[in-house]
Amino acid sequence: MRQYRQSEPVDFVIVGTGAGGGTLACRLAEHGFSVVAMDAGPYFRPLEDFASDESEQTKLYWTDDRIVDGANPLQMGGNNSGKAVGGSTVHFAMVSLRFRPEWFKSRSLLGYGADWPLDWREMWRYYSEVEDALKIAGPITYPWGPHRPRYPYRAHELNAAARALADGCEALGIQWTETPIATLSAPRGLAHPCVYRGFCTSGCSTNAKQSALVTWIPRAIAAGAEIRDLAMVGRIEADNSNLATGVHYHRDGQWRFQRARNVVVAGYAIETPRLLLNSATDRFPAGLANSSGLVGKNLMVQSNQAVWGTMEREVRSYKGPPSLAITEHWNYEDKGKDFFGGYCYMSQGPLPQLWANTLLSARGLWGPHLISEMENYNHVVGLKIVGEMLPQEANRVTLADETDQYGLRIPRITYSWCDNDRRLIDHSLAFMTEALEAVDATDIWRQNDDTCHLNGTARMGNDPLTSVVNADCRSWDIRNLWICDGSVFPTVGGVNPSLTIQAIACRTADRIKTMARRGEL
Amino acid sequence: MRRSNGVTATQIALGLAALAASSSLLDKRSLARARKYRTGEPKQAKAVYDNRILGGKLDVPATVTAAKRLNRAAGMLALSVLADSGVEHYRGSFKNKAMFTPLIVSAATLGVSVHGTADRRKAAHIMRDTTYLLAATTGLIGTCFHFYNVAKKAGGFSWQNLFYGAPLGAPMAILLSGLIGFCSERVRETPRGITPSIFDLPAGRAMAALTSVGLLGTAGEAGLLHFRGAFHNPFMLLPVTLPPLGAALLARTAAAGPGRRHPFVRWWMRLLVTMGLAGVGFHAYGVSRNMGGWRNWSQNVLNGPPLPAPPSFAGLALAGLAALGLMRDHPDA
Amino acid sequence: MPDSRPGTRFPGYDVLSKRQGPSWNEKTREVIAKRLATASEPRFFTADEFLTVVAAASRIVPQPPTRRPVPIAALVDRKLHLMQSDGYRLPGTPRDGEAWRLGLKALDLETRVAFGVPFHILKEADQDFLLARMQSGELRDPAWTDMASDVFFRMRLARDIVLAYYSHPTAWSEIGWGGPASPRGYVRIDYDERDPWEAAEVKGGNVVAARRKNNRVR
Structure with missing residues (x-):
């Protein structure tokens, strides 16, 4: 791996190496720029470092101190934040979906949220690029939305949990398909195909999962980028000419400074605004890139409610990737809804610790009730949504007064559902209940409390007054400061965001190349 | 919406099923006719015949040589089926007791084929005949079972179920083994001076045609499964290109008429035999490419590429060679 | 119906019997040993x-x-x-x-x-x-x-x-979970399908059959 001196200003220093930063590091390095990408977490070697164990693998999660409040405080950690090279793609569930085209103009076309400054047709091309880069295993034809090219790899075999979803959809007369997922269904280079071990959200020790760690990062290194792990960036330095000059980061027990001609923040929707806010100076008292006052605002998670039941037959949903089958029916069908936005739902495969904690926290079970319910583990079947939540300025990331192990102020994450969020959730729970009843599940119950993913907090737009970055992820205020992760989403849609984040990163890299050629950097 | 996409593979399978069904209806008539000829065989014609056909070098009639080759081809196919259904039905935990049937039948078919390969007599053997017919019937019934299995799953004949459900084409291999074996018995018992024929067709050309269809069907099966593997290794293209070309060559041979030697087609068939045997090696490599390699055999032999599948091509190509041999040695066949 | 008393649904199943087999990698052995x-x-x-x-x-x-x-x-x-x-x-x-x-x-x-x-x-x-x-x-x-x-x-x-x-x-064995699974994962993943290295549940009251299967788990 090529290494850069701190005193040597690199073209780009990228903070974060997940779906946004990892992808961008790769594409910028391949375009010929000098790149140092930093991550607060370690550079894991999955084949040697990953155990088949839920507890041990919490080492992949971002578990630094955070305060959560609001009417519906978020659960952080495993379901939404990673601290490792590759970011949360190291433990994501690999679901790789495209936005519905109309969502890029949801304000104009659908009457809610905000418009994106991006055109869906351009995004369609970048989606294809990412799908090929990750060798997504998906269905031959996708039932919803405009035409897309065939997925590079074939869909995986459905497990029983996915069969239950399929049977339910058939019974209710809606379409379903195999979930396009970023885990190999055939060998690729040195990587083995998926072995259906079911530990996807605890990290893939097969290397079948096409995370940023095993796709973009090796490409980035091959193209000359440096990946600096265990490097916690605490502050971006900005000078008096409205330019960023580099980043202060903590590594090997001391603070250091990396000079750079451009700084890209890609820390996901909590750490990105936290870093911008923590980088406030006299010149930028409200934090960097924050002349709009929108840094940290419009935080959007996605509703992640579930309906669970028990089958007479053995399901053993712990086998295989958790979400092998999906229906996007309610993303594309607008009739019969009393809410804005959409949701998809997928089959589920919780491992024992997660399942036990779900029974405890969502159902209040403990004692003999918990023990006997846990013995039904192999018969449990569940459907879970990824649902759109609307952007609200009151849902936001601010700085708390307390500090963390680096002496940096910790984030305070405020979240409350709005009426529309609740109506969407109610609709989905009612529908999924029907779907489980249709496959003769018994003891059906609803899990109301869960959310997933992080977006917003530095939205992109066409107007510096109402957005933080432009369509190229370039901040309005500081021309060599970029933000490239889920933070830039103006709306969140009803699908998992990772594919869109990576598509935006690919586009951003291409745009930077074009602008560099024109001398516009 | 995906149903329509399943048609290509399904059509191949359906075509094969139709062919096999019509063939088996003809069996009884053909068998009866063959018996009639056998009783009236003129013994004194033997020496004349052998001299004419073989130039007096051997005392084994050309029909028996061809029959033995066909037994060998049937045996190779049966071996492939025995191993393949053994592995696949073990994977299916023998949930249905009927899943033992192809193991028993293919083992018996393999047994009688070995017997036939060593047998220099000119008479059909009742055990071999019965076993081969049983194998053909098993193939037909198995195909029905597999169609039922796929049809009942959500999505029906979707790509998902074609990829991962019971393989529609697989039972055809035991059907082909049975048909080839049955044909070998008809060829073997053909008297001196009479053109060996099957179903009233000249045996050599009929066998070439049957093998041609078999090669196409098997290539279709390989194509489906290699498509499932996204043709990630360029060698995966071999079994979807070489066998269809071989099938075309054989079909042309069958149409061209008797009395030619077809050296190129023979060479191509030998290539397919090699490919079929080498395929085991490729698939063994494929198993090693899965997580844990051969140390994790209990998973990878089942989830990796099927080791016993490629020899089906070798078996069919051997049948093709036998057919070509018969046409060469017996100009009227 | 399965026996409702705790710990009787998967008789003889011990996830640790797979410890030295292909379902566990070195890292997992180390973590669990600790x-x-x-x-x-x-x-x-x-x-x-x-x-x-x-x-x-x-x-x-x-x-x-x-x-x-x-x-x-x-x-x-x-x-x-x-x-x-x-x-x-x-x-x-x-x-x-x-x-x-x-x-x-x-x-x-x-x-x-x-x-x-x-x-x-x-x-x-x-x-x-x-x-x-x-x-x-x-x-x-x-x-x-x-x-x-x-x-x-x-x-x-x-x-x-x-x-x-x-x-x-111990808790994993009690609920009949397969436990650690790398390098070896699973092959049989449809309804009512069980790999030979997974827990067998008592079916139709046949404790002996389930125990026999569970004793063979490696």
């Missing part, structure tokens, strides 16, 4: 606190007397000792370790006020009564300060105890 070797003495909790945690754990996750118990309290203790945190907390709730100390202190006080003895001395029914009141947020002694008792129950006490129990191979 967990199984957890000594029963506390490193984070004081002796008194630890007695309360042991008592609470035996009510949150009751274990049958017929086998060696999972050292739940010690596992919780190690996690706090190593400062392995969930990483998020409500305002008014301190970081994980401090939250435990605060919650245990408040519980102790509530117990002494109501029953005059420490929590671990109480009858099981009384312990359950207090835990249920904690779960519903009805314990409101000033000793709880800004941390609501229901939040402590859901996000710390019961959560940590439940997670600790289901991190142990």
Whole structure:
């Protein structure tokens, strides 16, 4: 791996190496720029470092101190934040979906949220690029939305949990398909195909999962980028000419400074605004890139409610990737809804610790009730949504007064559902209940409390007054400061965001190349 | 919406099923006719015949040589089926007791084929005949079972179920083994001076045609499964290109008429035999490419590429060679 | 129907029988060996606190007397000792370790006020009564300060105890889970399909058949 001196200003220093930063590091390095990408977490070697164990693998999660409040405080950690090279793609569930085209103009076309400054047709091309880069295993034809090219790899075999979803959809007369997922269904280079071990959200020790760690990062290194792990960036330095000059980061027990001609923040929707806010100076008292006052605002998670039941037959949903089958029916069908936005739902495969904690926290079970319910583990079947939540300025990331192990102020994450969020959730729970009843599940119950993913907090737009970055992820205020992760989403849609984040990163890299050629950097 | 996409593979399978069904209806008539000829065989014609056909070098009639080759081809196919259904039905935990049937039948078919390969007599053997017919019937019934299995799953004949459900084409291999074996018995018992024929067709050309269809069907099966593997290794293209070309060559041979030697087609068939045997090696490599390699055999032999599948091509190509041999040695066949 | 008594649904199944087989990699063996070797003495909790945690754990996750118990309290203790945190907390709730100390202190006080003895001395029914009141947020002694008792129950006490129990191979065997699975994963993944290296459930009352299958799990 090529290494850069701190005193040597690199073209780009990228903070974060997940779906946004990892992808961008790769594409910028391949375009010929000098790149140092930093991550607060370690550079894991999955084949040697990953155990088949839920507890041990919490080492992949971002578990630094955070305060959560609001009417519906978020659960952080495993379901939404990673601290490792590759970011949360190291433990994501690999679901790789495209936005519905109309969502890029949801304000104009659908009457809610905000418009994106991006055109869906351009995004369609970048989606294809990412799908090929990750060798997504998906269905031959996708039932919803405009035409897309065939997925590079074939869909995986459905497990029983996915069969239950399929049977339910058939019974209710809606379409379903195999979930396009970023885990190999055939060998690729040195990587083995998926072995259906079911530990996807605890990290893939097969290397079948096409995370940023095993796709973009090796490409980035091959193209000359440096990946600096265990490097916690605490502050971006900005000078008096409205330019960023580099980043202060903590590594090997001391603070250091990396000079750079451009700084890209890609820390996901909590750490990105936290870093911008923590980088406030006299010149930028409200934090960097924050002349709009929108840094940290419009935080959007996605509703992640579930309906669970028990089958007479053995399901053993712990086998295989958790979400092998999906229906996007309610993303594309607008009739019969009393809410804005959409949701998809997928089959589920919780491992024992997660399942036990779900029974405890969502159902209040403990004692003999918990023990006997846990013995039904192999018969449990569940459907879970990824649902759109609307952007609200009151849902936001601010700085708390307390500090963390680096002496940096910790984030305070405020979240409350709005009426529309609740109506969407109610609709989905009612529908999924029907779907489980249709496959003769018994003891059906609803899990109301869960959310997933992080977006917003530095939205992109066409107007510096109402957005933080432009369509190229370039901040309005500081021309060599970029933000490239889920933070830039103006709306969140009803699908998992990772594919869109990576598509935006690919586009951003291409745009930077074009602008560099024109001398516009 | 995906149903329509399943048609290509399904059509191949359906075509094969139709062919096999019509063939088996003809069996009884053909068998009866063959018996009639056998009783009236003129013994004194033997020496004349052998001299004419073989130039007096051997005392084994050309029909028996061809029959033995066909037994060998049937045996190779049966071996492939025995191993393949053994592995696949073990994977299916023998949930249905009927899943033992192809193991028993293919083992018996393999047994009688070995017997036939060593047998220099000119008479059909009742055990071999019965076993081969049983194998053909098993193939037909198995195909029905597999169609039922796929049809009942959500999505029906979707790509998902074609990829991962019971393989529609697989039972055809035991059907082909049975048909080839049955044909070998008809060829073997053909008297001196009479053109060996099957179903009233000249045996050599009929066998070439049957093998041609078999090669196409098997290539279709390989194509489906290699498509499932996204043709990630360029060698995966071999079994979807070489066998269809071989099938075309054989079909042309069958149409061209008797009395030619077809050296190129023979060479191509030998290539397919090699490919079929080498395929085991490729698939063994494929198993090693899965997580844990051969140390994790209990998973990878089942989830990796099927080791016993490629020899089906070798078996069919051997049948093709036998057919070509018969046409060469017996100009009227 | 399966036997409803705990621990009888997968007779003879022991996830540890796969320990040296292809389902476990080196890293997993190392991690689980360490967990199984957890000594029963506390490193984070004081002796008194630890007695309360042991008592609470035996009510949150009751274990049958017929086998060696999972050292739940010690596992919780190690996690706090190593400062392995969930990483998020409500305002008014301190970081994980401090939250435990605060919650245990408040519980102790509530117990002494109501029953005059420490929590671990109480009858099981009384312990359950207090835990249920904690779960519903009805314990409101000033000793709880800004941390609501229901939040402590859901996000710390019961959560940590439940997670600790289901991190142990004994619990995995009890629920018939396949356990660690790398390099070897699974082959048979449809309804009612079981790989030979998975737990067999008693079907149709045939305990012998299930036990025979489970004894062959490697």
